[in-house]
Amino acid sequence: MSNNNRLKGKTALITGAGSGLGYETSKLFLSEGSFVFMCDINPIDTSELVENGFADKFITVELDVSDSLGWEKTLSIINSSNKNINVLVNNAALSNPETRWDLINTSEEIWELAMKVNSTGVFLGMKKIIPEMIKNKIGSVINVSSIFGKVGSEMGAVYHAAKGSITTLTKAAAIQYASNNVRVNSVHPGFLETNMTKKLHNKPGVRDKRNASTPLGRIGEPIDVAYGILYLASDESSWVTGSELVIDGGYLAQ
Numbered sequence: 001m002s003n004n005n006r007l008k009g010k011t012a013l014i015t016g017a018g019s020g021l022g023y024e025t026s027k028l029f030l031s032e033g034s035f036v037f038m039c040d041i042n043p044i045d046t047s048e049l050v051e052n053g054f055a056d057k058f059i060t061v062e063l064d065v066s067d068s069l070g071w072e073k074t075l076s077i078i079n080s081s082n083k084n085i086n087v088l089v090n091n092a093a094l095s096n097p098e099t100r101w102d103l104i105n106t107s108e109e110i111w112e113l114a115m116k117v118n119s120t121g122v123f124l125g126m127k128k129i130i131p132e133m134i135k136n137k138i139g140s141v142i143n144v145s146s147i148f149g150k151v152g153s154e155m156g157a158v159y160h161a162a163k164g165s166i167t168t169l170t171k172a173a174a175i176q177y178a179s180n181n182v183r184v185n186s187v188h189p190g191f192l193e194t195n196m197t198k199k200l201h202n203k204p205g206v207r208d209k210r211n212a213s214t215p216l217g218r219i220g221e222p223i224d225v226a227y228g229i230l231y232l233a234s235d236e237s238s239w240v241t242g243s244e245l246v247i248d249g250g251y252l253a254q
Helices: 020-031 047-051 068-080 108-136 157-180 195-201 206-213 222-233
Strands: 011-015 035-040 058-062 087-090 139-144 182-189 244-247
Touching: 011 020, 011 108, 020 035, 020 047, 020 087, 020 222, 035 068, 058 068, 068 108, 087 108, 087 222, 108 139, 108 157, 108 182, 139 157, 139 222, 157 182, 182 222, 195 206, 222 244
Parallel strands: 011 035, 011 087, 035 058, 087 139, 139 182, 182 244
Antiparallel strands: none
């Protein structure tokens, strides 16, 4: 784990922080000197973080990103801790078998649920946190989209729609708040090995197919993407906004 203090003095809020990419990003941010509000709809196991000496460097928050009231409660927790959010990572997402169905077979209920979490959740995160960044005249927002926010595929109509909306919403926010020194960028991971994708990858042939379709020959690990998020959160990317950082092992280069 890195420890170069690239985020020293910063405070980050990360959604979907309980597992996968969100948890790996939280660990990396902590090791780089950031204080982290780890937000998730489910309880977060922080035993590893405590063992590594970060017990006083993070606060866990129960948050449904699609709930505006939940964001207001989160803001109250932040304010009561006398912290100012410099970095927002909108990472929480819903991906289950039903979100991978084609357009005709996608129910209206699944459409609305997936859009609420994957798209509205990003909108609410920016709507609630960017004003705090404007007050402090600095901020970096990283919205986690996907390679499937840039191209189509044979499955997952609603997942494509939600992740695609993040791509253009990010660019709009980047333009609208650049004069406030708030940067907004999107990250587009390729195929990752996480708890959310494990069942899919364990189906016969799926892991092999995804490895073969990735020029670098393997499915990515959360840390591969977390380092890209770290770059966008750090001052090293101070002249980067409205950009799409694709981290996919070369998938979209084909």
